[in-house]
Amino acid sequence: MTIAVIQFGGSNCDRDSVQALESMGYDAELVWHEDGLPEDTTGIMLPGGFSYGDYLRAGAMAARSPIMGDVRDAAADGTPVLGVCNGAQIGCESSLTPGAFTTNESARFQCEHVYLRVENAETPWTSQYEAGEVIELPIAHGEGRYEIPDDRLDELETDGRILFKYCDESGEVTPEANPNGSKHAVAGVTGERDHVAVMMPHPERASLEDLGRTDGQPVLSGFAD
Amino acid sequence: MTTFTATVTVRLKRGVLDPEAETTQRSLERLGFELDDLRSADVFELDLGADSEAAAAERAEEMAERLLANPTIHDYTVEVEQAE
Numbered sequence: 001m002t003i004a005v006i007q008f009g010g011s012n013c014d015r016d017s018v019q020a021l022e023s024m025g026y027d028a029e030l031v032w033h034e035d036g037l038p039e040d041t042t043g044i045m046l047p048g049g050f051s052y053g054d055y056l057r058a059g060a061m062a063a064r065s066p067i068m069g070d071v072r073d074a075a076a077d078g079t080p081v082l083g084v085c086n087g088a089q090i091g092c093e094s095s096l097t098p099g100a101f102t103t104n105e106s107a108r109f110q111c112e113h114v115y116l117r118v119e120n121a122e123t124p125w126t127s128q129y130e131a132g133e134v135i136e137l138p139i140a141h142g143e144g145r146y147e148i149p150d151d152r153l154d155e156l157e158t159d160g161r162i163l164f165k166y167c168d169e170s171g172e173v174t175p176e177a178n179p180n181g182s183k184h185a186v187a188g189v190t191g192e193r194d195h196v197a198v199m200m201p202h203p204e205r206a207s208l209e210d211l212g213r214t215d216g217q218p219v220l221s222g223f224a225d
Numbered sequence: 226m227t228t229f230t231a232t233v234t235v236r237l238k239r240g241v242l243d244p245e246a247e248t249t250q251r252s253l254e255r256l257g258f259e260l261d262d263l264r265s266a267d268v269f270e271l272d273l274g275a276d277s278e279a280a281a282a283e284r285a286e287e288m289a290e291r292l293l294a295n296p297t298i299h300d301y302t303v304e305v306e307q308a309e
Contacts (some may be wrong), residue, residue, distance in 0.1 A: 057295060064292060093295065100297040107244035147241055147298050181242060 003028040003043035003223050006071070008062045013048035013085065013204060020204035021045070021220055033067045043080045043223040044071055046087025048140070048202060058101065058143040059089030068094050080124060080223050081196045085141055088188070088198035097191045097198045098156060099148035101141075105181025109142040114179050114201060116164040116187055117171050123194040126163055128218035134171045135164075135215040137201035139179060144200040146182035146189075153183055163188035163197060197222070226274045228308040231285035235294045235301045236266040269293055272308055281305045 003021055007014045007030050014030055021028035028045075031038060052061035062068070068090070075081045075096060083091035091097045104110060113136055121131040129135065148156070156162055164187040168177040178185045180200075188199025203216025237243050243265060250263035271288065275281035282305045294301040 056292070060292065060295070092297075098297075100295050102241075102298060103244050105242060105244055107248050145242070149297075181244075 001027055001042050002038055002040050003045060004031040004037055004041045005029065005045045005047055006031050006033055006067060007047075008033050008049070008051035008065065008090075010051040010053060011047050011049035011086070013202065017045050017047045017084070017204045020207040020216070021223070023208055024217060024220060026220075026223060033062070033065050036067060037070045037074060041074060041079065044074060044082075045223075046071075046081070046083040046090050046198075047204075048085030048087060051086055051090065054143070057089075057093065059086060059091075059093040062086075062090045063093035072096065075191070075196050078195060081191075082125065082219070082222060083198035084202055084204065085139075085144075085200055088200050089143060091191075091196075091198035096196050097189055098152060098161075099146055099186075099189065101143055101200060102145050102147050103143050104141070104145050104179075109140075110144075110179055111140040112138070112179065114139050114187075115167050115169055115171075115177065116201060117167040117173065119162040119165055120160040122160070123163060123190055123197065124222035125188075125190075125194075125197050125219050126222075128221055132171060134167060134169065136206070136213060137203060137216055138205045139201050141180070141200055144180040144182070146184075146186040146200075148183060150183075153186075156186075156189060157184065161190045161194070162186055163190060163199060164201070195222075226276060228272060228274050229278060229281035229305050230308045231271045231273060231281055232304045233269040233271065233285055233289050233293050233301055234266050234304075235269070235289065235299050236264065237298055238300050241298050267293075278305050278307070
């Protein structure tokens with residue numbers, strides 16, 4: 001029974017993720033990508049960072065590393081998979097989740113707190129929130145703008161696959177509250193089944209009581225299901 | 226077996242925002258240049274041995290599909306010529 005937090009060369013939120021998960025009572029461990037998944041893996045987290053220096057495109061290299069074949073197989077068998085930040089880019093690059101995260105509209109790296117509106121509160125990652133609830137999480141990315149063809153985005157909306165949208169403090173989705181120019185202000189989406197999800201904001205950076213906000217804990221609770 | 230050079234050009238699809246290109250265009254305009262638009266692209270030159278130009282192109286296209294381009298946001302072209 002362990003949540004495998006996969007380390008690629010250049011991952012840098014791997015230890016934070018383990019610490020956040022352990023603080024919530026989960027068994028979590030760092031797994032170097034060349035070592036393969038532990039046999040008792042019950043959840044998989046793709047952490048943030050700059051795997052392979054963001055060469056080619058953020059997440060492109062890690063998405064094609066051998067362990068991702070194991071991750072896809074585990075996901076197909078129902079193992080929960082959460083990709084955060086660089087892990088979200090890897091998730092989309094490996095087609096675990098739809099769309100792509102590309103250069104911010106500002107063309108700058110952005111490190112700030114954002115408000116998110118819970119769009120679908122019936123997924124493992126959002127079931128402890130209310131639909132429409134506003135939470136606050138940090139972002140830290142240069143390539144977080146969600147891109148996908150319009151017709152596919154409409155399908156995602158219809159099918160309830162949008163987890164969070166960037167919004168203002170009152171929950172209004174406005175252009176000003178969208179930090180990176182994401183289409184429809186999308187901050188996180190699920191795969192074809194909702195036990196696989198990716199998001200650019202960092203729930204693990206808002207999960208320790210000592211650091212103040214714990215708005216991210218409910219997302220990590222998705223590993224309990 | 227002949228050696229070919231396949232040139233793979235990867236571009237953002239029309240309509241996909243390119244903040245880096247916009248920033249580059251603004252810099253050119255700041256230098257006093259006049260231009261209507263600027264689009265950027267990544268170019269990869271691949272040297273590979275193949276039995277025919279078509280076989281070389283096919284392999285380069287597969288590389289573009291599987292890694293060099295992200296089909297969600299990119300279009301790409303492949304041109305093949307015999308290496309010097």
